[in-house]
Amino acid sequence: MFTGIITTVGTVRDVQETPAGKRFSIDSGWESPDLELGESIAIDGACMTVVAFDDARFEVEVSPESLAKTTLGDRSVGDPINLERALAVGDRLGGHFVSGHVDGVGTIAAIDPAGDCLEVTFDAPEAIQRYLVEKGSITVDGISLTVNGVHDGADGGRFDVMIIPHTRDNTSLRAKGVGSPVNLEADMLGKYVGRLLGR
Numbered sequence: 001m002f003t004g005i006i007t008t009v010g011t012v013r014d015v016q017e018t019p020a021g022k023r024f025s026i027d028s029g030w031e032s033p034d035l036e037l038g039e040s041i042a043i044d045g046a047c048m049t050v051v052a053f054d055d056a057r058f059e060v061e062v063s064p065e066s067l068a069k070t071t072l073g074d075r076s077v078g079d080p081i082n083l084e085r086a087l088a089v090g091d092r093l094g095g096h097f098v099s100g101h102v103d104g105v106g107t108i109a110a111i112d113p114a115g116d117c118l119e120v121t122f123d124a125p126e127a128i129q130r131y132l133v134e135k136g137s138i139t140v141d142g143i144s145l146t147v148n149g150v151h152d153g154a155d156g157g158r159f160d161v162m163i164i165p166h167t168r169d170n171t172s173l174r175a176k177g178v179g180s181p182v183n184l185e186a187d188m189l190g191k192y193v194g195r196l197l198g199r
Helices: 064-069 165-169 188-196
Strands: 008-018 021-027 040-043 046-054 057-062 080-085 104-114 117-123 137-140 143-150 158-163 181-186
Touching: 021 064, 040 057, 137 158, 181 188
Parallel strands: none
Antiparallel strands: 008 021, 008 080, 021 057, 040 046, 040 080, 046 057, 104 117, 104 181, 117 158, 137 143, 137 181, 143 158
């Protein structure tokens, strides 16, 4: 379980092909992280298991399923990635409930200045569109964000978020532009309600 509050932007240091998919070595940027074998870390919003570590560098194995359904398959050495450690009992819930199970890959459709902020418009795959609610929650590359607007009509499938300077400067969004793919996770509570209502 995560909250979508990014605690550091790590860097991909090595990517190896393996029979199980790919093995990533990541510099976390955390100081004295006290990592544990088997712990969960969200990488650009995708929950991964630590299979090895050395101080602040750790390794994860990304399965073919995760490579096919997230942006991790496109990651290269040197790429910045958003990192969040799993929620501990008693931690503050600063964002919203996030499982780290990516629902689909979207694309940045537009970036427009809004004072010191940025209004960013995303194209969302159909599987996520029904969970988009104005002022609801969405996770973009693991970042908990508020949906400012949902487009209908010809622009159906698009939604807007407002990126404050802190979020821009302290996440991997600073390195993305129009056309960049992003991992999207719809609001967990919305998905449960939709399932219970038979949608």
